[in-house]
Amino acid sequence: MNLTKRALMTGAAMALGLAASGAPVLAESHSEKTKVGFVYVGPVGDGGWTYEHDQGRKAVEEHFGDAVETVYVENVPEGPDAERVMVQMARDGADLIFTTSFGYMDPTINVASKFPDVKFEHATGYKTADNVSVYSARFYEGRAVQGHIAGSMTESNIIGYIGSYPIPEVIRGINSAYIHAKKVNPDVEFKIVWAFTWFDPAKEADAAKVLIEQGADVILQHTDSTAPLAAAQEAGGIIGFGQASDMSEYAPSPRVSSIIDNWAPYYIARTQAVMDGTWESSNTWDGIGPGMVGIGEITDAVPEDVKTEALALKDSIASGEYHPFTGPLKKQDGSDWLAEGETADDGTLAGMNFFVEGLEGEIPQ
Template sequence: MTIKNILAGATVALGMATGAVADGHEPVKVGFVYVGPVGDGGWTYEHDQGRLAVEEALGDQVETVYVESVPEGPDAVRVMTQMALQGADLIFTTSFGYMDQTIEVASQFPDVKFEHATGYKRADNVSTYSARFYEGRAVQGHIAGHMTESNIIGYIASFPIPEVIRGINSAFIHAREVNPDVEFKIVWAYTWFDPAKEAEAANVLIEQGADVILQHTDSTAPQAAAQAAGNVVTFGQASDMAEFAPFPRVSSIIDDWAPYYIARTQAVIDGTWESMDTWDGIGPGMVKIGEITDAVPAEVKASAEDMIERLRTGEYHAFTGPLNRQDGSVWLADGEVADDGTLAGMNFYVEGIDAEIPQ
C-alpha cells in the first residue's frame, strides 16, 4: 500500500476526529523511539521532522513524546514499556535493531499500536514500514561512477543486514554500468551513529584511494572528513546534509516520513488502524533525491535526473537483469526484475564486488 492510498482514507475522516477532541476526548498519544540524537543531521533528524509534522498537521488531536539515543537491546524494551505504561496509543520504533524488542513489548500491550521501521516481523498490533532506499543508491552510484577519477569508490556500511546490502549492490551496479573500471571498498562501522567511527572509516577509505564516499551511517562526520581531504565526493544520507553542498556533498537521499506518520496517526484517531506492511520509494515520495549540484557535470546531472524520473514512474527498476550473484551464478536474466521477497532478504553481493559480507 502506498502513502497516497493511506492519505486518501485519512483525509475523509479528519473533520470527525476534530469534533471528537472538541467533545472532550483525550488526544492520541504518539511515542517515538530513536536510535540516535535528533540533531544527528541524518536518520533520526528526519524521523523527528516527521514527528513535528504530525503535531503541525493534527494539532490538539495528538500529543507526541520521544526518547533519543536508545541502544538496540534491553534499553529499548525499557523505553517502549515506559511509553506504553504512560499512556501511548501508538509507538513508532525507528531502527531495524528494535525489531524483536518491538514484538516483545507489543505482546504485553495488545491495545497499543506499534509501527516498526525497516523490520519484517508483524503482529495484530505491529505494522512495519520502510523506504526503497536502494532507488536512491542507484542514482548515487550512477553519479559516482561518472565522477570518480581514481575508480575507487568507498562505502561506509553500518550493519550487514539486507537493507544495507541492497544499497551496496544497487550503488555498485549503477556505478559499474557507466564505468566498468569502478572498484568498491567497503568499511563496516558496526554503528548507525558514531561520528568518530564514521570519520575514521571515511579517512581509511580516502587513504585507500577512494575519491567518492557513500555512507549508510547517520552522522555528517564523513562529509566533514571528505571536505577536509579537499577532493572527495560525498552524498547526504537520510537527510539532505546541504551544509556541505555544493561540494563535497553533490546530492543526497532524503527520507520523508511525514506523510506516513500523519496518515498512521490519523488512522488511530479514526479507529481504522490495521496491521500492514508499507515499502515505498521515489514514486510515492517516501524517498527523495536532494538537489544535484553544479559540481556534477551537466550531462551527468541530466542522465541522473532521467533515471530519477524513470524510477518515479516505475518505467525502470533498480535491479533489472542481466545480473549475476557474486559467485557468477545467474540471478536475473536479461530484462528480468528482482522480486520484493529476494530484495527484502538480500544476503549476497552481486558479481564484481570483491569483498565478503561479515557473518
C-alpha cells in the same frame, strides 16, 4: 530539509535532557489527546536518520495541533533497553508507538504482545502482529542515482562505501550503487568499510579517512552523521552524498546530492488511522514514486550531462518504468541471479544477503 533548522530552542533543550536520562520527552501536554511515541536509535540532532524521523514527529504535531501529544526518547540502544523504553511509553498512555531502527524488531514484537490495545509501527523490519505494522523506504532506489553520479565522476575509479551493519537494507544499497556505478564506468571498484554503528561520528570519520587513503575519491555512506562529509571536505578533491537527510551545509561540494527520507506523510496517515479507528496491521515499502525517498538537489559540482542522466534515472524509477535490480545480473560467486530483463522480487530484496558479481570482500556474519 535545511539542517540550519536544527537549532533547538531552550525548551526543547530541556526536553533533550530528559531524553538523555531515559525519560520520554513530551512535546506538548494536554488531556484527551491521541498520544504518539517515537523511539530513536540516535540523537535528534544527528543530521541524518533520526533527524528526519523527528521532522516527521514534528509534522504530526503541526498537522493535528492540540489533538495529539507526541513523546520521544533518543539514543536508545538496540537491545533490552529498547523494551524498557517501549514498555514505559505504553504504560504512560501512548496509543501509537513508532520504533525507528531495525534492531528494535524483536523488542517491538515482545512489548506489543503485552499491550494489545497499543498500536506499534516498526521501521525497516519484517515481523508483524495484529497490533504491529512495519514500514520502510526503498533506499536502494536512491542508491542507484548516487551510483550513477559516483561512477561518472570518480577519477581514481575507486569508490568508498561506509556500511553500518550487514543487514539486507544496507546490502541492497551497496549492490544498487555498485550496479549503477559499473554501468557508466566499467573500471569502477568499490571498497567497503563496515563501521558496525548507525551513529558514531568519530568511527564514521575514521572510516572515511581509511577509504580516502586507499584511493577513493567518492565516499558513499549508510551511517547517520555528517562526519564522512566533513572528512571529505578536509581532504579536498573528494565528493560525497547526504545520507537520510539533505546535509546541504556541505553543498555544493563535497555533498553533490543526497538521499532524503520523508517520513511525515506516513506518520500523519497512521496517526489519523488510529484516531479514526481504522488502523490495521500493514507492510509499507515505498520509494521515490510515492515520495518516501527523495533525491536532494544535484549541485553544479556535477557535470550537466551527468546531472541530466541522473534525473532521468530518478524519473524512470519513480514512474516504475525501470527497476534498479534488472537483469542480467549474477551473484558475487558467479552464479546466475536475474536473466535479461528480469527484475528482483520483493522477497529476495527484503532478505538480501549476497553481493552482486564484481564486488569484492565478504559480507561479515
